[in-house]
Amino acid sequence: MSDTVIRAEKLGKKFIIGHKVQYGGILGEALVRSARGIARRGADMLRGRAVIEGDEIEEFWALRDVDFEIRRGEVVSIIGHNGAGKTTLLKILSRILEPTLGRVELNGRVASLLEVGTGFHQELTGRENIFLNGAILGMTRKEVQSRFDQIVDFSGVEKFIDTPVKRYSVGMYARLAFSVAAHLETEILFVDEVLAVGDSEFQKRCLDRMSAVASEGRTVLFVSHNLAAVAALTKRGIVLKGGQLLFDGPIDAAIAQYSASLSKGKANRDWGKGHHSAIISADLLDAQGMPTESYEPGTPFNLRVEVETTNMPGLGLELQLRDANNLPVGFYSSSIFSQVALPSEPGRHVFTLSLQPLFLASGDYSFDIATNSLTIVVDHGVSNAIPFNVAASSPGGIAYDFKQSLGNGVVALQLAAPLRIERKEPEPA
Amino acid sequence: MNSSDRPSQRLILEAGRADRQYWRDLWRYRELFFILAWRDVAVRYKQTVIGLAWAFVRPFITMVVFTIVFGKLAKLPTEGAAPYAVLVFAGLLPWTLASSILSDASGSVLTNSQLVSKVYFPRIIIPFATVMVGLVDFCVSLVILAGVMLWYGVVPDWHILMLPFFVALAVAVAIGPALWAAAVVVKYRDFRFVIPFVVQIGLYVSPVGFSAKVVPQEWQLLYSINPMVGVIDGFRWAILGGDSPLYLPGFAVSLLVTAFMLWLGIRTFRRTERGFADLI
Numbered sequence: 001m002s003d004t005v006i007r008a009e010k011l012g013k014k015f016i017i018g019h020k021v022q023y024g025g026i027l028g029e030a031l032v033r034s035a036r037g038i039a040r041r042g043a044d045m046l047r048g049r050a051v052i053e054g055d056e057i058e059e060f061w062a063l064r065d066v067d068f069e070i071r072r073g074e075v076v077s078i079i080g081h082n083g084a085g086k087t088t089l090l091k092i093l094s095r096i097l098e099p100t101l102g103r104v105e106l107n108g109r110v111a112s113l114l115e116v117g118t119g120f121h122q123e124l125t126g127r128e129n130i131f132l133n134g135a136i137l138g139m140t141r142k143e144v145q146s147r148f149d150q151i152v153d154f155s156g157v158e159k160f161i162d163t164p165v166k167r168y169s170v171g172m173y174a175r176l177a178f179s180v181a182a183h184l185e186t187e188i189l190f191v192d193e194v195l196a197v198g199d200s201e202f203q204k205r206c207l208d209r210m211s212a213v214a215s216e217g218r219t220v221l222f223v224s225h226n227l228a229a230v231a232a233l234t235k236r237g238i239v240l241k242g243g244q245l246l247f248d249g250p251i252d253a254a255i256a257q258y259s260a261s262l263s264k265g266k267a268n269r270d271w272g273k274g275h276h277s278a279i280i281s282a283d284l285l286d287a288q289g290m291p292t293e294s295y296e297p298g299t300p301f302n303l304r305v306e307v308e309t310t311n312m313p314g315l316g317l318e319l320q321l322r323d324a325n326n327l328p329v330g331f332y333s334s335s336i337f338s339q340v341a342l343p344s345e346p347g348r349h350v351f352t353l354s355l356q357p358l359f360l361a362s363g364d365y366s367f368d369i370a371t372n373s374l375t376i377v378v379d380h381g382v383s384n385a386i387p388f389n390v391a392a393s394s395p396g397g398i399a400y401d402f403k404q405s406l407g408n409g410v411v412a413l414q415l416a417a418p419l420r421i422e423r424k425e426p427e428p429a
Numbered sequence: 430m431n432s433s434d435r436p437s438q439r440l441i442l443e444a445g446r447a448d449r450q451y452w453r454d455l456w457r458y459r460e461l462f463f464i465l466a467w468r469d470v471a472v473r474y475k476q477t478v479i480g481l482a483w484a485f486v487r488p489f490i491t492m493v494v495f496t497i498v499f500g501k502l503a504k505l506p507t508e509g510a511a512p513y514a515v516l517v518f519a520g521l522l523p524w525t526l527a528s529s530i531l532s533d534a535s536g537s538v539l540t541n542s543q544l545v546s547k548v549y550f551p552r553i554i555i556p557f558a559t560v561m562v563g564l565v566d567f568c569v570s571l572v573i574l575a576g577v578m579l580w581y582g583v584v585p586d587w588h589i590l591m592l593p594f595f596v597a598l599a600v601a602v603a604i605g606p607a608l609w610a611a612a613v614v615v616k617y618r619d620f621r622f623v624i625p626f627v628v629q630i631g632l633y634v635s636p637v638g639f640s641a642k643v644v645p646q647e648w649q650l651l652y653s654i655n656p657m658v659g660v661i662d663g664f665r666w667a668i669l670g671g672d673s674p675l676y677l678p679g680f681a682v683s684l685l686v687t688a689f690m691l692w693l694g695i696r697t698f699r700r701t702e703r704g705f706a707d708l709i
Contacts, residue, residue, distance in 0.1 A: 015707070045617055050616050050707075050708055091706065092442065093442075094548070094549055095440075095442060095549035096545075096546065096547070096548065096549050096706045097706050097707060098442070098444060098445075098703045098704065098707075099442060099443065099444055100444055101444065102443075103441060103442060103443040104441070104442040104443075105439065105440070105441055105442075106439070106440040106441075106442070107439050107440075110440075112548065112549070114547045114548070115547055118543065118544060118547040118548055119543065119544050119547075119548075121468060121472060123471075123472050123475045123476070124468065124471065124472065128471070131464060132464055132468055135460050135461045135464040135465075136461065136544060136548055136550070137548065138458075138548075138550075140460055141460055141464075
């Protein structure tokens with residue numbers, strides 16, 4: 001029996017996307033345009049091609065010339081920017097998408113977790129959903145039955161197991177969903193960003209569970225933005241960039257490669273757009289209100305973000321502060337932390353935010369910026385939108401530089417009151 | 430893990446590769462079929478006041494209206510000595526079954542797009558699972574039919590034993606076009622508007638509210654191209670027995686059309702399903 005369980009050769013995936021060209025609002029022009037659109041789509045249909053929305057059509061390779069081999073029992077992570085092709089790769093491996101070019105060979109029973117709670121039905125109870133979701137993930141009824149108690153136990157929702165899941169809180173829902181997934185026992189497992197659910201205590205349990213899975217000799221392919229988790233769980237990393245394989249090797253080197261590729265390419269600010277919004281620009285401002293790339297520790301963070309919205313209510317703005325290793329160190333959400341939503345009238349809006357001072361260690365940082373809808377789905381996300389640098393950090397006001405690279409963390413803890421020292425008398429014998 | 434699922438299974442993924450494992454996969458995923466069917470049935474009458482009673486109310490009222498409009502006002506003839514209400518109901522049963530399968534199954538891939546874009550399984554399970562909902566409602570309607578027959582004192586003869594065959598035929602008539610539409614609608618959403626229209630028109634061009642014998646003799650064969658004609662005739666033959674003889678040449682045409690649509694539906698579905706996730 002061969003020891004290679006996954007072999008991808010010259011794998012490529014092409015998508016065809018359409019762009020909308022902006023026109024003025026003259027009715028006659030609009031009519032001509034829609035008549036042309038009907039003619040074009042009709043011709044496409046006769047030729048059996050798909051209907052693409054938009055006025056200009058473009059081919060786009062989400063994945064190109066990707067080769068790799070994975071042996072039995074290996075735990076490998078795939079890292080890369082948004083849109084680097086990670087999810088496309090997992091979808092091809094799990095037979096959801098068909099590759100345009102190349103081939104994949106799989107040996108063994110495969111299960112993939114591209115999201116938690118796939119197929120959960122709001123009207124059904126927790127118990128019913130466990131069986132439904134289990135079947136969708138490829139478990140037999142017997143398998144689900146034999147693990148039912150463990151699943152319920154792990155999720156911690158025993159009390160509500162016979163309640164329709166539409167009455168669950170977001171956290172309960174996510175915990176139940178992950179619990180079903182965590183009890184999949186296939187030889188090959190693909191996991192995409194599903195660990196970002198629940199509270200931190202539950203996330204830790206998920207990570208423990210994933211490392212247990214990894215140590216059972218099963219083959220796991222793991223996609224995550226959580227570099228700490230990636231580093232802890234896997235030994236080998238595959239870095240994708242623009243659909244191509246940038247690096248394949250030890251995880252530390254892979255993370256370094258990825259971080260290096262992040263810090264390039266700020267100059268061009270075409271960040272694309274989401275379904276309902278687009279982040280146009282984002283800057284860190286200095287005391288004079290001018291854009292800057294350096295931050296003085298212990299001063300307020302002044303940020304300016306320009307967002308274009310359509311008429312979608314309830315969008316929020318999110319900031320994720322990351323350190324030089326791209327590990328998250330801080331987070332802000334306008335909808336959760338301030339209960340402020342983006343205006344729903346279409347147009348461009350400029351947000352000025354002032355965040356409380358942080359005594360950051362010296363080194364490189366960046367803010368990821370995203371708009372999200374109430375269902376906590378990112379609409380438009382820009383990683384590394386505001387890169388900045390802390391040149392020097394001297395919490396004690398002396399010439400001592402508190403650096404990120406010292407390994408003591410990224411925040412210098414500040415005293416709230418002067419340090420007090422009292423002598424304690426020895427107790428009488 | 431089951432020893433039957435040992436890693437002996439080797440799988441090659443390639444563009445345009447005919448999937449020889451497909452039918453084996455279909456067997457392996459049979460539990461998913463049952464659970465999706467169960468889900469659709471379980472969810473159908475949730476949060477309604479009268480629940481399953483809807484399956485009684487709708488066909489019953491339709492029957493009353495059709496009997497009044499076609500039987501009393503338009504004074505269309507019945508078949509033999511059969512009461513008009515029984516004639517209508519025997520047509521309404523297969524029509525409701527087939528039309529609900531056609532509407533539910535043809536949109537089923539789109540309504541389950543969440544599944545299609547997140548997990549693999551043989552997609553053909555989805556439209557077939559919706560058939561069960563139609564069948565459950567159908568069984569309820571059978572009870573009403575029995576009641577109506579009892580009321581009018583109509584006693585079926587041995588023909589009734591053939592009813593399961595015609596039920597299967599009604600499913601086949603609907604599932605063929607439904608599979609085709611379910612596959613095509615993923616690419617061209619236009620068909621979302623076409624199907625309800627077809628169902629609406631179909632009610633009047635199929636002999637639901639009247640007897641197929643109303644159509645002039647020379648047009649009978651042409652009329653049978655609508656496969657519902659064969660199914661409804663078959664139902665009436667099974668339920669009313671000698672009062673409603675089966676017009677065999679027409680029935681054969683209906684069978685042929687049904688077989689062709691079934692073949693076309695499965696073929697189209699199989700050819701396009703690998704691209705579903707790209708288009709959804």
